[in-house]
Amino acid sequence: MAQLAMVMNLDKCIGCHTCSVTCKQAWTNRAGTEYVWFNNVETRPGLGYPRTYENQQEWQGGWIRKANGRLALRSGGRFKKLLTIFSNPKLPSIQDYYEPWTYDYETLTNSPATDTFPVARPKSLLTGKDMNVEWSANWDDNLGGSREHAARDVLLAGIEDRVRMEFEKTFMFYLPRICEHCLNPSCAASCPSGAIYKRSEDGIVLVDQDRCRGWRMCVSGCPYKKIYFNHKTGKAEKCTFCYPRVEVGLPTVCSETCVGRLRYIGLVLYDADRVLEAATVAEDSDLYEAQRSVFLDPEDPAVQAAAEAAGIPGDWIEAARRSPVYALINRYRVALPLHPEYRTLPMVWYIPPLSPVVDIMRETGHDAEDRGNLFAAIDALRIPVEYLAKLFTAGDVAPVENVLRKLAAMRSYMRDLNLGREGDASIPASVGMSEQDLYEMFRLLALAKYDERYVIPTAHAEQAHALEELATDCPVSSYGGGQTGTLGEGSGKPLPVAVENFRMLQERQTSDQPVEGGRVTGRVNLLSWDGRSAPDGLFPPGAPPRVPRRDGDGPQAARDGREGS
Amino acid sequence: MSLFLWVIFPYLCLAVFVVGHAWRYRYDAFGWTTRSSQLYEDRLLRLGSPLFHFGMLGVVGGHVIGLLIPRSWTDAVGIDEHRYHLGAVIGGLIAGVMALVGLAILVYRRRTVGPVFSATTAMDKVMYLVLTVVITLGMWNTIAGSTLNLGGEYDYREGVSVWYRSFLAFQPDASLMTQAPIGFKLHALAAFALFALWPFTRLVHVFSAPVGYLTRPYIVYRSRDVRPLGTSAARRGWERVGS
Numbered sequence A: 001m002a003q004l005a006m007v008m009n010l011d012k013c014i015g016c017h018t019c020s021v022t023c024k025q026a027w028t029n030r031a032g033t034e035y036v037w038f039n040n041v042e043t044r045p046g047l048g049y050p051r052t053y054e055n056q057q058e059w060q061g062g063w064i065r066k067a068n069g070r071l072a073l074r075s076g077g078r079f080k081k082l083l084t085i086f087s088n089p090k091l092p093s094i095q096d097y098y099e100p101w102t103y104d105y106e107t108l109t110n111s112p113a114t115d116t117f118p119v120a121r122p123k124s125l126l127t128g129k130d131m132n133v134e135w136s137a138n139w140d141d142n143l144g145g146s147r148e149h150a151a152r153d154v155l156l157a158g159i160e161d162r163v164r165m166e167f168e169k170t171f172m173f174y175l176p177r178i179c180e181h182c183l184n185p186s187c188a189a190s191c192p193s194g195a196i197y198k199r200s201e202d203g204i205v206l207v208d209q210d211r212c213r214g215w216r217m218c219v220s221g222c223p224y225k226k227i228y229f230n231h232k233t234g235k236a237e238k239c240t241f242c243y244p245r246v247e248v249g250l251p252t253v254c255s256e257t258c259v260g261r262l263r264y265i266g267l268v269l270y271d272a273d274r275v276l277e278a279a280t281v282a283e284d285s286d287l288y289e290a291q292r293s294v295f296l297d298p299e300d301p302a303v304q305a306a307a308e309a310a311g312i313p314g315d316w317i318e319a320a321r322r323s324p325v326y327a328l329i330n331r332y333r334v335a336l337p338l339h340p341e342y343r344t345l346p347m348v349w350y351i352p353p354l355s356p357v358v359d360i361m362r363e364t365g366h367d368a369e370d371r372g373n374l375f376a377a378i379d380a381l382r383i384p385v386e387y388l389a390k391l392f393t394a395g396d397v398a399p400v401e402n403v404l405r406k407l408a409a410m411r412s413y414m415r416d417l418n419l420g421r422e423g424d425a426s427i428p429a430s431v432g433m434s435e436q437d438l439y440e441m442f443r444l445l446a447l448a449k450y451d452e453r454y455v456i457p458t459a460h461a462e463q464a465h466a467l468e469e470l471a472t473d474c475p476v477s478s479y480g481g482g483q484t485g486t487l488g489e490g491s492g493k494p495l496p497v498a499v500e501n502f503r504m505l506q507e508r509q510t511s512d513q514p515v516e517g518g519r520v521t522g523r524v525n526l527l528s529w530d531g532r533s534a535p536d537g538l539f540p541p542g543a544p545p546r547v548p549r550r551d552g553d554g555p556q557a558a559r560d561g562r563e564g565s
Numbered sequence B: 001m002s003l004f005l006w007v008i009f010p011y012l013c014l015a016v017f018v019v020g021h022a023w024r025y026r027y028d029a030f031g032w033t034t035r036s037s038q039l040y041e042d043r044l045l046r047l048g049s050p051l052f053h054f055g056m057l058g059v060v061g062g063h064v065i066g067l068l069i070p071r072s073w074t075d076a077v078g079i080d081e082h083r084y085h086l087g088a089v090i091g092g093l094i095a096g097v098m099a100l101v102g103l104a105i106l107v108y109r110r111r112t113v114g115p116v117f118s119a120t121t122a123m124d125k126v127m128y129l130v131l132t133v134v135i136t137l138g139m140w141n142t143i144a145g146s147t148l149n150l151g152g153e154y155d156y157r158e159g160v161s162v163w164y165r166s167f168l169a170f171q172p173d174a175s176l177m178t179q180a181p182i183g184f185k186l187h188a189l190a191a192f193a194l195f196a197l198w199p200f201t202r203l204v205h206v207f208s209a210p211v212g213y214l215t216r217p218y219i220v221y222r223s224r225d226v227r228p229l230g231t232s233a234a235r236r237g238w239e240r241v242g243s
């Protein structure tokens, strides 16, 4: 089968959160999903979002291999799931994410003249009451409060006494995360209603909003905690891999807007019959290799023939051959899976960052471009390497070291070329690559253009979405999520999104009056407010709508006056 | 009057129940959910919800036995009146108390936990009210009628149950109900009101109890939706060709 997969090159992530914000604007700016970030960027070491989600002793996500060699959901089998259906024992509470809030901006404009500056108080988006902001999706960004928070990072267990949390002495990098669109998704396996499915064409894991009954088992089942409960509609929602976009060949919003241009999207062909076997290998540390072995070489004529026989169209096979993701995973072997030990066979892979090593070299006055220095440092700096191994290879440091060496070799080899010197062939040889390969890897990592980073074949059913609806069609928003009916919020007939957006925009852009639309019931989520409409709840009940007045004082009147005279 | 109360009203409610569900399923598959509030609050829910739900399962089971199984059947398998009565009262009391206590905890939680309260709809409140009335009346019947023998002996298996079966067989015999004690009458009427409300409340989630989970494969594969183009149906005469 074919799977759309992503690779992120962590060395290039600057932690700007652009991906998170654009994703939120595209998908989760609705009531009920205020706390939801399909894409989030966490600083490591750190607690992550939701806090300490990696502690599976606590949250019981993912799969385990039982003593009899069979794969089982960590949180218990089908019977246990049904018995605990009335109250999910392992559901993170909103406090484990964070309580969403907005600010009472009105006090800023309404305040009478005072000696002190008026303050907009934070108001909870859940209760509308005053609240203390104590946590958010990236509260420990850039190691903020690291002694208190990062020190509790579950991956530091066992090495915490050797890790220095003083700001200058520690290491740090960013980890952007989306749903992994796993080959063996435990979210789908946990869903009692069978509402979560993996698309057989491209492997995207989706929640059928019409079949979800809100049992919340998927939230506990996903070890990455990348499936969320919309508390307004009572349904689960997750990253969609921007399927309306990729179906027409566009990259996901997070990739498209990534400032570091560090995301790669491409197809991977894999053998679906071997997925379970790979997920069941005895040792956690073998899972990386096991998963790699499930992927099929798209250059192999036998694979091509089999893919064709399985009904994969020709241009998809062609795309799989050009796939940057496959190249980074299996040809250059620099991409690693995130937490393979959860046994879900995740499909968003990462190139571990060399930067913790390089930074320390540079700070200690060494030549951070020199292969010898870098190699020695990779050996010497155990803490960052061990930490990366806990993230990407279930603790096995050898593959991480190999990747870091390749990245280091690329650095020093390319320095020679950039300085106009002859390339030193012994450098690629020392990491088992040819000069040509190393150069191509460099091209892919550093220079690749848009159409090399994103090789996305368009969906084959000629009923692709109309272009006007691109990126606006969403399984949830198409129900006008957020309207209150007698039957509860979000119920009712689907609202044609494109028409709604189009008409609303037109109305807003041409009208002097605050217009209806963009109605968010009860409370206003300012993230989703475009500044033109006046949704219910924005103003206290009874207050007249604020229409800019033409008479009286104010800049408007002043200008009118001038024009009149 | 008795014709209205014991024939027309129940059938009306039944019709609303059936048609309502069909309508809701078609019109509002998206709203068909438990509307769980566990995300907001966990501690009280963990106590109240299983108590209530398991209690209710017991209550429903008890009603199935009491209402649908005629006395001749239980006699035939050799359960005598005393044993049956004992089982029914004890089982009924346990399940009923569980459900009531659970319900009390859940209502208390709804009222006191801020986010949960603000997520409560008007329909929820009506539903809670009717549900409480029905369960309380049912408990009263069990305690007063069967245990304390207030208001004289009444054997529901000869009265209410027979009426109920005649009702389901579409040959309702209203006279059987007119002789029943007031507690049973009120309980039955309230229950029918609840049935009429059912399709319009979150109670619909009862009908999506996921038993299929026990047998289906863990991972579900599905092909890309073959939805018509766009989100609104094509106008007549403007359908796409070749899709």
Ligand code: SF4
Pocket (backbone or CB within 6 Å): A178, A179, A180, A181, A182, A185, A186, A187, A188, A205, A221, A222, A223, A224, A225, A226, A227, A238, A344
């Ligand atoms: S990462 Fe995505 S596909 Fe994998 S288990 Fe979690 S929600 Fe499911």
Ligand code: SF4
Pocket (backbone or CB within 6 Å): A012, A013, A014, A015, A016, A017, A018, A019, A020, A041, A174, A176, A257, A258, A259, A260, A261, A262
């Ligand atoms: S947009 Fe790119 S560089 Fe910025 S945080 Fe996201 S992944 Fe990192």
